[in-house]
Every structure is written in C-alpha cells, then in structure tokens.
Amino acid sequence: MSDAFLVTERRADGSAHITLNRPEIHNAFDDLLIAELTAALAALADDDGVRVVVLTGSGKSFSAGADLSWMRRTSTYGKAENLADARALAKLMATLNELPKPTIARVNGAALGGGTGLVACCDIVVASSHAMFGTTEVRLGLIPAVIGPYVVAAVGVRQARRLMLTGERIGAAEAARIGLVHEVVAADELDAAIATILDHLLKGGPHALAAAKRLVHDLAGRPIDAELIDETARRIAALRATPEAREGLAAFLDKRQASWLP
Numbered sequence: 001m002s003d004a005f006l007v008t009e010r011r012a013d014g015s016a017h018i019t020l021n022r023p024e025i026h027n028a029f030d031d032l033l034i035a036e037l038t039a040a041l042a043a044l045a046d047d048d049g050v051r052v053v054v055l056t057g058s059g060k061s062f063s064a065g066a067d068l069s070w071m072r073r074t075s076t077y078g079k080a081e082n083l084a085d086a087r088a089l090a091k092l093m094a095t096l097n098e099l100p101k102p103t104i105a106r107v108n109g110a111a112l113g114g115g116t117g118l119v120a121c122c123d124i125v126v127a128s129s130h131a132m133f134g135t136t137e138v139r140l141g142l143i144p145a146v147i148g149p150y151v152v153a154a155v156g157v158r159q160a161r162r163l164m165l166t167g168e169r170i171g172a173a174e175a176a177r178i179g180l181v182h183e184v185v186a187a188d189e190l191d192a193a194i195a196t197i198l199d200h201l202l203k204g205g206p207h208a209l210a211a212a213k214r215l216v217h218d219l220a221g222r223p224i225d226a227e228l229i230d231e232t233a234r235r236i237a238a239l240r241a242t243p244e245a246r247e248g249l250a251a252f253l254d255k256r257q258a259s260w261l262p
Contacts, residue, residue, distance in 0.1 A: 006036045007058075008044075013262065014051035015198055016044050022067075023059025026110060030070035031085060038092045045099050051209075052201050053099060054194060055122060056106035057115075062131065065113025071140075089114065090146040097121040097150055098217070100210040102201045106194050107131045107181070112169070117147025119180065120154040123213065126194055127172040128187045133180060134169035135160075153220065155179045205244045205260055211235070 007019040018040055020027035029037070044050045057063050074085055096103065096118060105111075105122035110132045119125055119133065135144040135151060144151065144164055152160045159178040163170070175181040185193045201209065215235065222228055239245050244260070251258040 005033050006040060008040050010047075010050060013198065014049065014202055015054055016047070016050045016052070017054045017056065018044075020055075020057045020063055023057075023061070025067060026061035026064035027057040027059070027115075028064045028067040028070075029114060030067040031088060033067075034088050034092050038088070038095050041092075041095045041099055045095075045101065048206075050101065051206055052102045052104065052198055054104045054106055054198075055096075055118065056108055059109070061109040061115075062105070062107045062111040063115030063118060064110055065115050065136070086146060093117055093121055093146055093150060100213065101206075102209055102213065104194060104197060104201075106190060107172075108187070108190060112136055113144065114147060116180070117144070117150055120147065120150035124197055125181045126183045126185065126190065126197065127175065127181045128190055129172050129184050130187060131172040131175070131181075131184075132169050133172075133175045134167065135163045136167045136169070138165065139167040151180075203261065205248055205258065207242060207244045208239065208248070211239060 005020075005022055007021050009017045009019075011017065018037070020029070020033070020037075022028060022033070041053070044053055074082060077085060102124065103122040105119045105125040105127075107119060107125060107127035109128065109130065111119050111127075112132065112134050113136055116133050116135055135147070137144045148160075148164070151163070155163070155178045162168075170178075172181060172184045176184050183193055204212075215232075219228070247260075248258050
C-alpha cells in the first residue's frame with residue numbers, strides 16, 4: 001500500500017484511521033487509490049485487533065470524487081475495460097458498506113460525487129460545519145450509479161431524486177437534515193466528536209457490533225411478518241449462547257468492565 005496516497009494508522013484503543021492523502025487534488029481518487037483503499041478495508045476487516053474504522057481526508061477536503069485525469073482516461077476505454085473499471089469502484093463501495101465493523105466518516109471538508117458515496121457507506125457520519133456534499137455526476141453527462149444504492153439508503157428516494165437530478169451542492173446542515181450526516185460540529189471540534197463516538201462504540205462487544213450492523217442491513221425494507229419475527233428471535237437466541245454474550249452479562253451483574261474493554 002502506498003503511503004503517499006493512503007495512510008492507515010492502527011491505534012492502541014482498537015480503532016484504525018484511514019486517511020485519503022492526496023490533498024493537492026482534494027483527495028480525488030483514481031483506479032490505483034480505489035484498489036488500495038479496497039485492499040486496506042479488506043485487511044482491517046480481517047484484523048481482530050481493529051474494532052472501529054475511521055475514514056477521513058487530509059488537507060481541506062474529504063474527497064472531491066473522481067480524479068479528472070482518471071476520468072479523461074476512462075473516456076477512451078472500450079466497453080470491457082470501462083465495465084471492469086466501474087466494477088472496481090462498485091467493489092470499493094460494497095466493501096466499505098458491508099465491513100463487519102463500525103465505520104465513521106470524519107468529513108473535514110468537501111465530499112463530492114464518489115466522496116458522497118463513501119460517506120453514505122459509513123455507519124456514522126460526523127461533518128465539519130463547512131463540509132459540502134453533492135452527487136454532481138449529471139453535470140458531467142454521467143450518473144451516480146455505483147454510489148446510488150447507498151445514497152438512496154441514507155437519504156431516501158425523495159431526497160435522492162433532487163440531489164441526483166440537480167447535481168447541486170449542499171452544506172453540512174442540510175446534509176444532516178436529510179439524513180446523510182449524523183452530527184455537525186465546528187472544525188476544531190471534529191476530533192473530540194469522533195472520540196466521543198469511538199468511546200461509545202468500543203464499549204460494545206466486537207461480535208455484537210458486527211451482528212447489530214448485519215441486522216440493520218438485513219431488516220431494511222422488509223415487512224414485519226411472521227418470517228421476520230422468527231428470524232429475529234433466532235438471531236438473539238444464537239447470540240445469547242456465545243462466550244461474548246455470557247461475559248457481557250456476567251460483567252454487568254458483577255458490576256465490572258467486560259473483558260473487551262481496556
């Protein structure tokens with residue numbers, strides 16, 4: 001992995017911080033960065049020492065989306081090469097969205113196009129008050145296809161219609177109003193806000209966090225019927241029998257910290 005474009009820092013508290021590190025072009029990504037970020041996320045997913053993943057950008061921006069030089073290159077691709085390239089970006093979004101650990105987007109500035117897609121794929125989003133968002137692809141004669149499912153899931157169909165059709169940029173407050181962002185803070189309060197959320201997340205059992213995240217994904221859009229009710233009963237019954245759940249309950253009853261806490 002190239003430290004020039006992507007920096008991964010594993011911290012003692014169990015969190016891993018990934019920084020997109022191309023500040024001179026507002027952390028725009030190309031095929032190489034897409035591959036590196038996908039690989040970094042996959043490695044963290046398999047690392048038992050990592051409990052939470054924080055994604056951010058260096059400099060003034062979170063990510064301005066696609067690198068213009070990369071976009072010029074893709075315009076010359078044939079059908080097969082273009083499809084392979086698009087599938088690589090789709091794989092990145094799916095990898096981030098389905099990571100079996102909590103993810104936090106630390107949005108320090110502009111998050112446009114694919115940058116908005118990365119934000120939508122994260123579980124929790126904290127944005128600086130001067131951050132900007134937008135699915136601006138139509139202004140280039142394109143559509144936000146591979147990020148579309150995650151944006152729609154984050155903000156709903158009605159809000160996605162406006163964002164994707166107008167290509168307009170919205171501020172952090174509006175992004176919070178429509179559900180893309182969870183919390184908006186001043187730029188100098190960003191790290192403190194992230195630290196508070198990390199503290200909450202790290203109190204949860206590692207397997208329970210993964211199961212809770214999977215539960216939300218699997219419940220989305222499903223009717224509450226007999227099949228779903230039975231499925232949820234089976235899930236909690238299975239978890240109750242795990243060593244982690246037994247330890248968590250014992251710690252609570254004994255008024256001590258669970259073993260997964262430092």
